[in-house]
Amino acid sequence: MKNLMSEKIAGCLIGAAYGDALGAPTENRTREQIFEKWGYVDRLHDAPSDVYARGNKAGQITDDFSMGYVTIQQILRSENHVNQKVAEGALIEWSKNERFFDQFVGPTSRKFINRLKGIETEGGGFEPVNDNMKASNGGAMKIGPVACFGKGDMEKTLEIAKVICFPTHGNRISMSAACAVAEAVCGALNGKDLFGIFEDAMFGAKQGEAIGAAGNTVAGPSFPKRLQFAIALGMNANDLSEAMDTLRSYFDCSGMAADSVPVSFGLMAAAKGDVMAAVQAAANIGNDTDTMATIVGAVLGAKNGVHAFPEELVRKLDEANGYDLCALAETMEATDVVIG
Numbered sequence: 001m002k003n004l005m006s007e008k009i010a011g012c013l014i015g016a017a018y019g020d021a022l023g024a025p026t027e028n029r030t031r032e033q034i035f036e037k038w039g040y041v042d043r044l045h046d047a048p049s050d051v052y053a054r055g056n057k058a059g060q061i062t063d064d065f066s067m068g069y070v071t072i073q074q075i076l077r078s079e080n081h082v083n084q085k086v087a088e089g090a091l092i093e094w095s096k097n098e099r100f101f102d103q104f105v106g107p108t109s110r111k112f113i114n115r116l117k118g119i120e121t122e123g124g125g126f127e128p129v130n131d132n133m134k135a136s137n138g139g140a141m142k143i144g145p146v147a148c149f150g151k152g153d154m155e156k157t158l159e160i161a162k163v164i165c166f167p168t169h170g171n172r173i174s175m176s177a178a179c180a181v182a183e184a185v186c187g188a189l190n191g192k193d194l195f196g197i198f199e200d201a202m203f204g205a206k207q208g209e210a211i212g213a214a215g216n217t218v219a220g221p222s223f224p225k226r227l228q229f230a231i232a233l234g235m236n237a238n239d240l241s242e243a244m245d246t247l248r249s250y251f252d253c254s255g256m257a258a259d260s261v262p263v264s265f266g267l268m269a270a271a272k273g274d275v276m277a278a279v280q281a282a283a284n285i286g287n288d289t290d291t292m293a294t295i296v297g298a299v300l301g302a303k304n305g306v307h308a309f310p311e312e313l314v315r316k317l318d319e320a321n322g323y324d325l326c327a328l329a330e331t332m333e334a335t336d337v338v339i340g
Helices: 004-023 031-038 063-077 084-095 098-103 107-116 138-150 154-169 172-189 194-212 223-236 240-250 257-270 275-284 289-304 311-321 325-333
Strands: none
Touching (some): 004 172, 004 275, 004 289, 004 325, 031 240, 031 275, 063 084, 063 138, 063 289, 063 325, 084 107, 084 154, 107 154, 138 154, 138 172, 138 257, 138 325, 154 194, 172 194, 172 257, 172 289, 194 257, 223 257, 240 257, 240 275, 257 275, 275 289, 311 325
C-alpha cells in the first residue's frame, strides 16, 4: 500500500466486505440457532437455503457491502462528483443485478428504485400517516466505505452521507444512524482512539438527526440516546459474550436503524476495538447480523487498517466477488471528490 491513509481505506473496505460475507449466512437466526448450526461462527460459510443470502458461496457479499461498492464506482465514473444524480445512478446501477434486487433490496430502497425506473408500486389503498418502516438501517449499512472519500474531513464526510443516504433514508432516525457511521469512519481515518471515534459518532448522530428532520416524519426513539446507551453497555460488560447477551436483551438487532446500529457500536466497545473479534460477535449475535457486521467492519477496519486482516481472507473476499479492494483503496485515496 502507498501510505497510511490507503491502508486505512483498504481496512474499511475489507472489514465491511468481511462483515457482510460472515454475517450473511447467519442472518435472521437467534444467537442460539446460530450456535446450534455452526458453533461460534469465525470463518466464512456458504449461505443456507432459508436466509436472504441463499445461493451465496463462502465469501460472497450481499446488499450491505455491494450498495456501497457500487456507489463508490458510480462516483469514480462521474468525474468524482457526489450529488443526487450520482446517488440515484448508483441505485439504478446496483438494481441491474437482478439477483441482488430480487433477494436483498429492502422495502425503502425498493420503492425508491422502482420510482426512479418509472414503476409505480404503491396502490390506492390505505396509507398510514407515517411510514415508520422507512426508519431502517439501509443508509448506515452502505455509507461506511463511501465515507472514506472524505479522508478525515468531518464536514465533507457529513455532506457525503447526506447526499448519498437522504434520497432513500431521509428521516431523523435513519440519517442519524448513517451520519454516526460516516463520522465514526472519519474519526478512524484520522487515527483517533476508540473513545475519539465514539465521540465523532455521537457528533454525526446529532447532526444526522437534524438533517433527517427535514425529510419524512417517522415515529421512533432518539437514535443519539440509544447509541450512547449501547456504547455504555458494551464498555461495562465483563467480556464480549456477556455484551452480546446484554445488548440483544435491550435492542432488537433488527433492520431498524435504532436497533441494529447502536448494537454495532456496543460490540465495538465490548471488543475494545479488535476488528476481527467485533465482526465475529456481530455475525453471531443474531437477527440482522450481516448489516451489523458490515458496520463494525467498516469502522474498526478503518481504525486498524489493512494489516488487521489475514492475507488469505483478503484474497478470498476478492476472489469470491471479483474485487481488488486494495487497488480500489489506492484509487480512492488519490481521488478528491467534489460535492454537488
